[in-house]
Every structure is written in structure tokens, then in C-alpha cells.
Amino acid sequence: MRWMACELHSHTYHSDGRQSLLELAQGARALGFDCVALTDHNTMTGLxxxxxxxxxxxxxxxSGMEWTTFYGHMVTIGLIEFVDWRPAGPRDIQAGIAKVHAxxxxxxxxxxxxxxxxMCTGCFWEFEIADWNAVDYIEVWSGTFPSIKTDNARAFRLWTEQLNAGYRIAATSGRDWHAQDRTEDPVSVTYLLLDDSEGSETERxxxxxxxGRASVTMGPLVTLALRSETAVYGIGDRVPKQGQGNGFYAVATIDFQVRADKWAFPGAGYSLAVTSNLGVIGEISAHAAQSDYRFDIPGEGLLWMRAELKGTVRGVRTTIAFTNAIYLDPGEGV
Structure with missing residues (x-):
């Protein structure tokens, strides 16, 4: 299995972008990405x-498309053909999601x-979601230097609330990239952990x-594993009730070498935490000289856990990276 650096929200001149697909791909390559999802508004002709x-x-x-409606924007990726967005009304987005899945x-x-x-027609989500199990992911970081934006903070809280409610929903970043304009702001990356099974890289x-095998960062790649003497569970995995028991601990790993020439946070003063539905499990100072950090796990009540890396960027103490969750089926003990 390997991590792939992805940009999951972009546009070309086939909608409101100011770049061709070739220019988009070249720009993404220059920034150290391995893949990019083209998500033009309501069209797939750019592909x-x-x-x-x-x-x-x-x-x-x-391949993808951003459903752009009066009631919200929904990013769809992996589509094998156009799925009509026009019937989607404020109370029937479930039917639209079902068609995307089909x-x-x-x-x-x-x-x-x-x-x-x-200001931005439909950008604020107003669709009624009857069943959050239908939603695959939430774009919790949008734009450049995303961690300091208040609307992204609300999206991050929404994701956390749904995890606390027992839903298994992934979180991503997306630049909403429209043009090859130079920026000095930190650029976020969604790393996806590809399996070794059959299929194209796009399918994987x-x-x-x-x-939910994803980790989001503006700099180093953070990963998380839940370990015991007999089992290892990674990001996106579900720990079954019968597989839970004493002896589990969490290991968070930081890779400072990924895209190392594309970002720099001097004097960041990193801190690494493992958080959960129970709050912060543990927090420790982190630095480039050490990669693995162990955290003891509480004995009961866990539904999920994730790792978060914080640091000072341009004078602001902020989140630099976070993992998606490891999920635990309800039961006594870990």
C-alpha cells in the first residue's frame, strides 16, 4: 500500500476555471501532487x-463533477459517466447521491x-440530509491556508459531530483550484492510501x-495506527467489538520528508495529539528528529480516534495536519 498526494477539487475553462486540463495537471505536478480530480461545475466535458x-x-x-445547485455544491468523483444534477431539490439529495453511487x-x-x-450562489449547504450514511465525505478544508478560515472550522466541527453520532464519514481538503495564479499561502494535500488490489490508480x-483511508496536511504527512500484540488497525479501519481488548495503544507517525521542498514552517513548535469522541486522549511535543509517537488508550467508550498536528504558521497557532478516523464498534473496553 502507498500514499498518493491528491488535489480533489479543481476547475478548467469548461466551467468557471481559467486553465486547461493540461495546465492544471502540469501545475499540480509542479506542486508535488500525484493526482488531481477534475470537478468542473455540472459538466464532464473537460475530461x-x-x-x-x-x-x-x-x-x-x-474524473468528477461538482453538482452546483441553489441548495449546495456537492463534489462527485470517480463517475464513469455524467449523472444529471438538475432534478436535485432541497429535500431529495439522497436520490442524487444514490445515482452517483450507482x-x-x-x-x-x-x-x-x-x-x-x-455572493456565491448555492455555496452554503442547504440540502436536507435524511441519512448521513449516504454521504461519503465532507470537504472540511477549502482554499489555500485553509486551517485559519472560519467557514472551514465550522465544516471541521460538522465532521466531528457526525463522527460522534456514530457515522463513518471521511474528511478531505480541496483547493477549489480555478487558475494557475501563484500563491504564497500554504497549500493543503489530501493523501489517499491506495491498496494493492486490482484496478487502475483512479479506481484505487x-x-x-x-x-476513509485519507490524511490531510499543509506540510508533513501524519498517519495513525491502533496496535496490540496481535493486531494492527489503520486509518479508515473498523475495530470489531470482538477484536477489542486490553493491550491496545495508538502510534502516530509524522513524515517530514513528503513534498519537503514545497512547504516550510520554521519555528512551528509542533504539538501532536490523538483526539476522539471522548476528547483529547493525549498530546505531546513533536519534532523532525522523531517519527513515531505512542499514546495510551482509555479503557472504554471510544467510537473513533484521529491524530492532529498543530504548529505556528505565519504567527498563527493552527492545525497543520490531521488524519481521518479509526473506528471502534461500541463495546466495553478497547
Missing amino acids: ENKELVEQATGMTII HGGIAGLAHPFRIGSP AVRALAA
Whole structure:
């Protein structure tokens, strides 16, 4: 299995972007990405030369589309063909998500708390979700330097609330990339853990996100594992009730070498925490000279856990990276 650096929200001139697919892929490659999802608004025509662009750039391009409606924007990726967004009304988004799933795609809320009409039509999520089990992921970080934006903080809280309610929903970042404008802001990356089974890289990337095997960062890659003498569970895994018992502990790992020439946070003063539905399990200072950090796990009541890396960036103490969750079936003990 290996981690793939992905940009999961982008546009070309086939919707409101100011770049071709080739320019998008070249720009993503220059920033150290391995793949990019093209999610033009309500169209998939920008994917016409997908294979040629992949051959020219070495990038994996994931097919997708951003459903852009009056009631919210929904990013769909992995689609094998166009799925009509127009019937989606405020109370029937479930039917739209079901159609996306039926056509090989997965669906996520895009920037759910961004300012809406009239500044950005439909950008604020207003669809009624009858069953959160249908939602594959939430874009909790949108734009550049995403961790300091208040609308993203609300999206992150929404994701946490759904985890606390027992739902298994992934979290991603998306630049909502429209043009090859230079930025000095930190750029976030969604790393997806690809399995070794059959299928194209695109299929394995979509499968990884659907399974919640994702870690989001503006800098180093943070991963998390739950270990005992006899078992190891990673990000996105579910620990069955019968597999829970004494002796489990968490190990968070920080890789400071990923895309190391694309980011720098001097004087960050990193702190690493493992958080859960019970709150913070443990927190420790972290630094580039050490990669693995062990955390003891409480004995009961856990539904999920994730790792979070914080540090000072441009004078602001903020979250730099976070993992998706490891899930634990309800039961006494870990």
C-alpha cells in the first residue's frame, strides 16, 4: 500500500476555471501532487483529453463533477459517466447521491459553510440530509491556508459531530483550484492510501477515499495506527467489538520528508495529539528528529480516534495536519 498526494477539487475553462486540463495537471505536478480530480461545475466535458494529459504529465486524473445547485455544491468523483444534477431539490439529495453511487462515484459536501447567495450562489449547504450514511465525505478544508478560515472550522466541527453520532464519514481538503495564479499561502494535500488490489490508480484512489483511508496536511504527512500484540488497525479501519481488548495503544507517525521542498514552517513548535469522541486522549511535543509517537488508550467508550498536528504558521497557532478516523464498534473496553 502507498500514499498518493491528491488535489480533489479543481476547475478548467469548461466551467468557471481559467486553465486547461493540461495546465492544471502540469501545475499540480509542479506542486508535488500525484493526482488531481477534475470537478468542473455540472459538466464532464473537460475530461475529453484525460488519457493524453495523463501520458504527457505522469499525473493520475480522477474524473468528477461538482453538482452546483441553489441548495449546495456537492463534489462527485470517480463517475464513469455524467449523472444529471438538475432534478436535485432541497429535500431529495439522497436520490442524487444514490445515482452517483450507482454510476461508480462517491459524493461529498463541498465547502458547506462558505458564504452563499448572492455572493456565491448555492455555496452554503442547504440540502436536507435524511441519512448521513449516504454521504461519503465532507470537504472540511477549502482554499489555500485553509486551517485559519472560519467557514472551514465550522465544516471541521460538522465532521466531528457526525463522527460522534456514530457515522463513518471521511474528511478531505480541496483547493477549489480555478487558475494557475501563484500563491504564497500554504497549500493543503489530501493523501489517499491506495491498496494493492486490482484496478487502475483512479479506481484505487476513489476506493481509498470511500473507505476513509485519507490524511490531510499543509506540510508533513501524519498517519495513525491502533496496535496490540496481535493486531494492527489503520486509518479508515473498523475495530470489531470482538477484536477489542486490553493491550491496545495508538502510534502516530509524522513524515517530514513528503513534498519537503514545497512547504516550510520554521519555528512551528509542533504539538501532536490523538483526539476522539471522548476528547483529547493525549498530546505531546513533536519534532523532525522523531517519527513515531505512542499514546495510551482509555479503557472504554471510544467510537473513533484521529491524530492532529498543530504548529505556528505565519504567527498563527493552527492545525497543520490531521488524519481521518479509526473506528471502534461500541463495546466495553478497547
